[in-house]
Amino acid sequence: MFTLDEIREYAGVDGLTSPAAEESRKKYGANVMTPPEREPLWKQYLKNFDSPIIKILLFAVMISAVVSVLEGSGLLDILAILAAILLATGISFCNEYRSSREFDVLNARRDDVAVRVIRDSHPKVVRSRDIVVGDLILLEAGDAIPGDGWLLASNGIFCDESAFTGESEPAHKEIGEKVFKGSFVTDGKGRMIAAAVGDATGMGVIAAALGIDHSTRTPLESKLENLAGRISEFGYVMAILICSTLIIRGILVGDVTGFNVATANHVLSYFMLAVVIIVAAVPEGLPMSVALSLSLAMRKMTRANCLVRRLVACETIGSATTICTDKTGTLTKNQMEVAGASVTSPTLPGPVPASAAAWITLNAAVNGTAHLEEQEDGRARAIGNSTEGALLRWLRAHAIDYRQLRDEHPACRQILFDGKRKRMSTVVDLDGRRILLVKGAPEILSGLCMPAPNLHGVETLASRAMRTLAFAHKEITGDDESETGLLWDGYVGIRDPLRDDVAQSVTRCQHAGIRVRMVTGDTPATAHAVASEAGILRGGTVITGREFRELPAEGQVAAAASLDVMARAEPMDKLLLVQALQETGAVVAVTGDGTNDAPALRRADVGLAMGIAGTDVAREASDIILLDDSFASITSAVWWGRSLYENIQRFLIFQLTINFSICILVLAAPLLGYPEPFTIIEILWVNIIMDTLAALALCSEAPHPGLLDRSPILRDAPIITPFMAVSIAVTGTFLVVAGLLQLSTGFLGGQTDAEIASVFFAAFIIAAVINGFNCRAMDGRMPAFFSGNPTFFFVMSGIVVIQVLIIQFGESIFGTVPLTVAEWVTIAIAAAVPVLVLGFLIRSAFACHRASGKIPAGS
Structure with a gap:
């Protein structure tokens, strides 16, 4: 930035001519900040393949491809898995791309604000983007300062520089003082000369130095990575176990007799079965479930005035344990x-x-x-x-x-x-x-x-x-x-009065186990009064930014744990507070509107920028933009975030129950001398098509009020809760035992091997569909039966219809035989009633334990 004497020498004090303005633009640039370098679209898309579950699926594709080459078949399996991968990654990419375009449109409007300048010795109105170094700019109350510069005339000018200083009181500006892009004239009239524009302004320098990125790993990403590791281990253990067991069995019964063609064929069949186990263990529908859940939550949150820039932030806000919020404009109306x-x-x-x-x-x-x-x-x-x-x-x-x-x-x-x-x-x-x-x-x-x-x-x-x-x-x-x-x-x-719904929203957050902390540039007395009225001050401490800043690192962590209000906060104090809170294990959400808030927004687990009062730098650093600048919108975002997480858990119960039972059945049936329970194409239908459709059904579940009656899920808590593990194990075991009984005795119906296998396949799918109802009631209460999620009934009914068509008409592809009406009625009753009763007993048992305090709520 030019000094006052340098800019006077360069441009004078009477305004530029049009040719001089054009020359200045060529020499010093336009008044537009260079946006952060965007990755090419192909790179943005490929980032979606970084998901651990997607990696497992890609590995399954490789294994299936090897087997396909060896056997000369199995191409359909590969295509189906690839379709699931492309669909899941495509949904995530499209949603983030659309959000990014909306964000760019929102930012572009800032550069079109009208500014009055002196050009060619006459007052003239130009766009903010057309201001150049040396322009003489006319200022009055209400104007945004379009660039950095020096005041040449001041008649009682006061500037709101809170975007830089965090100070809510306007600063009095006299002739010869600096003024900054991103601040506003609140009172008086005057003239300034532009000494820096665009990237050369203080705001531009800060934006460039930040190098906006989002390196913080979200709780959901960490939990899915851990889950993927456990699923991989399960699949590999099962594959090794079945290969080893079948080889030993082959030696004992005489199938494996040495190095010959017959032995090679048997070993190859064992290997194929092991591959089927690995593929069956992988929850192919999980990426689809996550993508669809995030997509639906993103759209709902946008309608609730939350523009989501980073898709996974939809879930992260639901996991927040503390919110560090600004005062002016967020808690208050920003209107005296x-x-x-x-x-x-x-x-x-x-x-x-x-x-x-x-x-x-x-x-x-x-x-x-x-x-x-x-x-x-x-x-x-x-x-x-x-x-x-x-x-x-x-x-x-x-x-x-x-x-x-x-x-x-x-x-x-x-x-x-x-x-x-x-x-x-x-x-x-x-x-x-x-x-x-x-x-x-x-x-x-x-x-x-x-x-x-x-x-x-x-x-x-x-x-x-x-x-x-x-x-x-x-x-x-x-x-x-x-x-x-x-x-x-x-x-x-x-x-500046509180927004009408702030006190209620703060209470809802606290009831939901989220601690709200206020960070403001106001005096301790003002901060104390506002925090008390909003319900934020609840026995915690009020500390100034300077006091917090001067503490050692371990002292900051201890002070952050008990802090309710930070007053007289300076630009970097909020960042220090976020870092200290994260050291305690908290999942931190931060609101901010100023350029000085960008470091804290970037470091937080989820950054929430203001859509109305926020600066471009703050919004670029954020994960979610509050379009109405209201704290109440944060509460809505938390509600939807928790719903998203719970829907993912619903789908995990549904699919892992199926995958667990398939793996055990495929392992146990040959060992017990029974025919293979599933053909490859049947496993394909169960694992790919049915589970992908079920993802759509279960991730559409609407949020319920109880989501804000429990504490947030801890950062290091596994995504599979004790309730989910018991439900998967008990229901899966029931399906295995019942399936083996049907394969061995045909107690549900069937005379020939083909009929027994068809009844087994039909009953397994019907039982799985009915278990979807148990998954809906994961929190212990069955949601609104029809109105809560009509998509569920449409999709599940479709799965049943397709299953009936497969059994009745799919003999050439699936190897099934048609069943009678009486057999279908028997299957429906025998599959539905026990599964529903079993789900009810599991929920009731956990409800009793939860009421007695033996297990925490949400487990």
């Missing part, structure tokens, strides 16, 4: 309002005010420079000083038109507020009398009034963390326009 006053309400003044309320009304309307801008939603946005805007909204709420009062009483003379005087004065003419109106800090005005007022009421409002403002007046006699001997009229208390 009058919350208390010495008068009941403002009163419309006559030609000469006759009451304290009327004098306050006239002072609030006339003695100021702010304006209200009506918005489409019926609200009024303050243009200019936020405190004055609060006064104007107060008048508006009582049907008093400040514009009319200003037109009727134009200012004869006006002295703007400054930090030294701490007051603003305006002289007006009232019915031929000259009146001096003064408003400002109560402690200052009280010393200028006769008699001195009692400030007890002011102190009461100040103790409630309100910004207090006093009003006084006097009639000017002769030439005495001094601000002494004033008559005290009263005072108001102004604050």
Whole structure:
């Protein structure tokens, strides 16, 4: 960035000509920050293959390909597994790509804001992206600073630099001081000269230095990796076990007799069976379940004002154990309002005010420079000083038109507020009398009034963390326009109120086991008051950023555990807090809107940037963008995130039960001398097609209120809970025992081997479908039977219909034979009733243990 003297020497102080502006653009660049380098689309797609489950599937494809070459068949198996892989990775890629495009459109709007400059010696309006080094820019209240530069003229300019400093109070700027891109003019007028644009600005330098990435591994990614490892181990152990057992059996019965062709054929068949075991153990539908669950959650969260930029963040927010939230704009409305006053309400003044309320009304309307801008939603946005805007909204709420009062009483003379005087004065003419109106800090005005007022009421409002403002007046006699001997009229208390739903949302988070912590640049007194009102302060500590920063690393970890509020926080304090909390094992969600928040957003397990007030850098560093800047949207995101995680667990119970029983059946049947329970094509139907369809059915389950009645899942907690493990083992064992009985005795029906095998295959699929109902009630309560998830009934009914068609008409492909109506009725009753009863008994047993406190909720 040029120094003030350097930029004056380069561009002068009278504005650029059009040719000079074009030359500056070529030399120093346009006012657009270079977006982080995006990976090529093919690389973005290939990243989806980094999933551990996908890797297992790819390994299964390789094994199947080898076997296919050896046997000259099995191509259909390979194609089916590849289809599952491509479908799962394709869904994830498409959703993240669409979200990325929406994010880019959101950011592009920032560079199209109109800016007033002096070009060719005349005022001109250009887009922010067209500002160049050396441009003379006209500023007034409400303008965004388009680039870094120096003030050449200042008439009471105040800038909101919270995006850099975290300080909520606007900073007073005088001639010759720096101003920064990303800050806003809250009051006054002036001119600046641009000394740096685009990537050369402070915001651009920070963005480049950050090198936005998302290296933090999410809880779901870690848990799925661990699960994949366990599934691989199970499959390999089963494969080695069956190969070894069958070889020993072959030696004992005379099938394996030495190095000859017959022995080679037998060993090859054993190897094929082992491959089938490995393929059967892999949950092919799991990537599909995860992708579909994430996709559905992403769409629902977008409707709830949460734009998801990183798909897996949908689940991570559900695992959050603590939320570090900003105050302004997130917990509060970011709109100052009058919350208390010495008068009941403002009163419309006559030609000469006759009451304290009327004098306050006239002072609030006339003695100021702010304006209200009506918005489409019926609200009024303050243009200019936020405190004055609060006064104007107060008048508006009582049907008093400040514009009319200003037109009727134009200012004869006006002295703007400054930090030294701490007051603003305006002289007006009232019915031929000259009146001096003064408003400002109560402690200052009280010393200028006769008699001195009692400030007890002011102190009461100040103790409630309100910004207090006093009003006084006097009639000017002769030439005495001094601000002494004033008559005290009263005072108001102004604050940025909480959003209407914040207290309720904070309570819901706490009830859900999520600790909410507030990080703000405000004073400890203000932070304490706001946190108490929001329900955040619940016995924890209030610490300043400086106190926390000066602690040793181990002291920061200890302090973070008990911290409820961090006040006077500086840019890097939030990052230190996130790191300390993660050291305690917490899954940390962070909200932020400023450039200075980007490091914490990036480091957090899930970063939540503001869509309205957030800077480009903050939003680029985030995982989720809150489109309405509301804390309540975080609660909705948590709800959907937990639902997503539970739906994945539902599918895991469903599929691992099937996979476990298939593996045991394929192992046990030959050892016991029974025919092979499944053909390759039947295993293909069960493992690929049926489980993929079941993923769609179970991941569509709607969230239920109970999700926010339990604590978050711990970061290191396995995704397979004790309840799930027992359910898989018990139900799977039942299917194995019942299946072996059918294969050995045909007790459900069938006379020939083909009929017995067909009844077994039909009963196995029907039992698996019925077990889907048990999976729906994973939390111990059956959800709304039909309205909760109509997709489930549609998909499961479709599976049953397809299964009937396979049995009745699939003899040439599946080797089945048609069954009678009586046999189908017997199968339906025998498969459905025991499985439903078994599921009910398992849930009841765990509910009793949970009620007794022997196992934690959610296990």
